[in-house]
Amino acid sequence: MSSITGPLAGSETEIALERAAAHESLFSERASHIKQSAVRDVFELSLDPSLVSLAGGNPYLQSLPLQKLGAMASELIATQGMTALQYGSGQGTEELRAQICEVMAEEGITGVDPDNIVITTGSQAAQDVACKVFCNPGDTVLCEDPTYVGALNTFEAYQVHAEPVGTDEHGLIPSALRQRIGQLREAGARIKFLYTIPNFNNPSGITLAAERRAEIAEICIEENILILEDNPYGMLRYSGEPIRPLRADYPENVIYMGSFSKILAPGLRIGWAVVPTHLFRRFYLAAEAVTLCPATFNQMLISKYLDGHDWRGQIQTYRELYAGRCAAMLEALDEHMPEGVSYTRPEGGFFIWVTLPEGIDTYALLSQGIEAGVVFIPGAAFSPNDAPSHRLRLAFSAVPEEKIREGVKRLAPVLAAAIAG
Ligand code: PMP
Numbered sequence: 001m002s003s004i005t006g007p008l009a010g011s012e013t014e015i016a017l018e019r020a021a022a023h024e025s026l027f028s029e030r031a032s033h034i035k036q037s038a039v040r041d042v043f044e045l046s047l048d049p050s051l052v053s054l055a056g057g058n059p060y061l062q063s064l065p066l067q068k069l070g071a072m073a074s075e076l077i078a079t080q081g082m083t084a085l086q087y088g089s090g091q092g093t094e095e096l097r098a099q100i101c102e103v104m105a106e107e108g109i110t111g112v113d114p115d116n117i118v119i120t121t122g123s124q125a126a127q128d129v130a131c132k133v134f135c136n137p138g139d140t141v142l143c144e145d146p147t148y149v150g151a152l153n154t155f156e157a158y159q160v161h162a163e164p165v166g167t168d169e170h171g172l173i174p175s176a177l178r179q180r181i182g183q184l185r186e187a188g189a190r191i192k193f194l195y196t197i198p199n200f201n202n203p204s205g206i207t208l209a210a211e212r213r214a215e216i217a218e219i220c221i222e223e224n225i226l227i228l229e230d231n232p233y234g235m236l237r238y239s240g241e242p243i244r245p246l247r248a249d250y251p252e253n254v255i256y257m258g259s260f261s262k263i264l265a266p267g268l269r270i271g272w273a274v275v276p277t278h279l280f281r282r283f284y285l286a287a288e289a290v291t292l293c294p295a296t297f298n299q300m301l302i303s304k305y306l307d308g309h310d311w312r313g314q315i316q317t318y319r320e321l322y323a324g325r326c327a328a329m330l331e332a333l334d335e336h337m338p339e340g341v342s343y344t345r346p347e348g349g350f351f352i353w354v355t356l357p358e359g360i361d362t363y364a365l366l367s368q369g370i371e372a373g374v375v376f377i378p379g380a381a382f383s384p385n386d387a388p389s390h391r392l393r394l395a396f397s398a399v400p401e402e403k404i405r406e407g408v409k410r411l412a413p414v415l416a417a418a419i420a421g
Contacts, residue, residue: 030137034157042366045375052407054329055375057202057350058398059262063317065309072304080300088296090288092119092272096299099306100272104258106312107234108244109274116274118287119294123232123259123271127151129287130193130228130255130273131158140189142180144172146353146382146391148202148230151195155384161189162384169344171208172196174215181223193226193255198246199234200349203382203393207347210243217250226279232259232271235315237348238323252276255283260302262350263315268298322350328401329394332408338416343394350397353379355390360418362392368417374410 046053076084091097097114104112120126127150135141137159143151145164155162163184166176177194184191194216198208208216220227229246247256259271275283305311329352333343343354354376356362363378379389394411396404 030157030159033159035153042375042377045370051370051373051375052399052403052410053375054394054396054399054404054407054411055377056398057395059266059318059350060321060398061265063321064265064314068309069301069305072308073301076297076300076304084297084300086296088293088299090291090293091284092117092294093296093299093303095303096270096306097272099303100258103235103263103306103311104256104274107231107242108248109256110248112274116277116280117272118275118280118284119270119272119299120287121271121291121294122261122266122269123230123257123273124150124154125287125290126255126257126271126273127154127195127228127230129283129290131155131160133279133282133286134192134226135160136190138190140184140191142177142191142194142225144196144201144204146201146203146379146389147195148197149381151230152382152384155195160192162195163189163191164383165194167201167204167206169206171198171201171206171212172216174212174219177216178219181219181225191223191225193228194220195228195230196246197230197233199231199243200236200346200351202233202349203351203377203379204353205344205346205349205351206353207240207243213243213246214249217246217253221250221253227254228257229254230257232257232262233349235263236319236322236350238319238326238346240347247274252278255279263318264302264305264311268295268302270294270298270302319348322348322397325396325399325401325404326352328404329396329408332405336409336412338412338419340419341415350395352394352396354392354394354415356392356415357419358390360390361388362390363388365392365414365418368414369411372410372414374407374414376411 042055045051046056096119097117100117101112101114131154135158140161140163141155142163142165144167152162163180165180166173200207227246231245247254256274260268330345340357341354343352346352363380366378369376377393379391380386
């Protein structure tokens with residue numbers, strides 16, 4: 001906007017203020033529940049080169065075949081430009097939906113009908129659609145404690161109560177789930193779904209044990225609660241045995257959400273939902289109402305990539321890279337962390353969850369961390385209502401190994417001082 005000088009300046013400002021005050025009353029009730037993500041705030045700091053940022057969970061795109069992707073994009077415009085730049089199906093292209101079935105088969109989800117898939121603008125958009133379709137203001141959804149901040153923000157925007165359920169090193173605890181459902185039902189809650197990240201949870205890195213998956217699915221079926229299975233990291237396993245997704249065994253009760261963000265590139269903003277037939281129509285219509293259709297060009301580029309590149313090899317490259325970074329972070333934590341600090345040992349994904357003695361609020365340590373030259377995400381971001389937390393999230397995905405070691409080394413005295421009181 002051009003700056004205003006001279007006699008008009010004052011009156012323009014007054015008009016602007018008056019208008020702002022009048023427009024304030026036009027906001028929806030919902031708008032007051034839409035928050036700025038705490039992760040985004042800290043993310044800004046990650047751009048300062050003097051700091052080591054262990055905050056953002058960005059994928060390391062330098063390992064992508066960029067020349068090849070560029071050539072594919074050019075060819076797409078040259079040979080199929082009229083289709084690629086046009087509106088397309090609200091459900092997503094048939095070709096990509098068929099290829100997504102192959103991608104999911106790698107994790108044991110077989111026999112999916114591509115007609116049960118809706119392609120979305122990242123899996124974030126699928127979470128939004130699920131809330132729109134299933135939740136009225138005041139409804140309840142269950143989630144892991146801790147859980148993904150982006151999902152919490154979506155729940156809040158829809159005025160949905162997110163109820164965290166206890167977890168341990170094997171993930172969500174079935175008895176805690178059963179108990180919480182009982183308590184909530186007694187209090188009159190309308191519970192719609194369980195939102196779960198069974199593989200390499202963001203932020204905790206924890207994976208839901210195989211034997212618990214069946215028990216949790218059975219509880220949800222018994223209680224008429226849907227499961228939203230969010231699995232963006234499932235293919236990034238570095239150690240241990242793969243575990244079957246819930247969708248593989250409970251197709252009628254699970255809405256499964258996948259994404260190309262971590263196995264290819266998040267900037268393409270392509271994810272998907274697999275929706276049981278009896279729920280499909282409304283889910284699809286709600287998705288279509290928001291975007292008309294997912295980005296045609298990006299879908300076609302991904303199809304070309306899946307068709308013309310060793311995408312399994314690329315995932316293996318990512319796996320090896322992140323496995324090295326995860327190991328470097330664990331080694332550095334083993335070496336530097338003071339007494340009283342514990343942390344998870346993830347078998348995949350991007351994150352390690354660090355626990356300090358109770359009573360320490362890690363949000364209050366953020367500025368000391370920054371002074372020491374390291375950034376992390378305080379645990380409060382991963383609980384509904386930003387409840388104070390003695391935990392914090394470290395991400396190893398975006399930072400080279402030597403910087404990870406330096407970052408952990410810088411963090412150690414900050415935590416030691418907090419523990420010493
Ligand atoms: N779910 C989880 C658990 C995530 O960590 C993320 C991204 N950080 C998303 C969903 C959103 O991913 P997308 O880029 O597919 O929208």
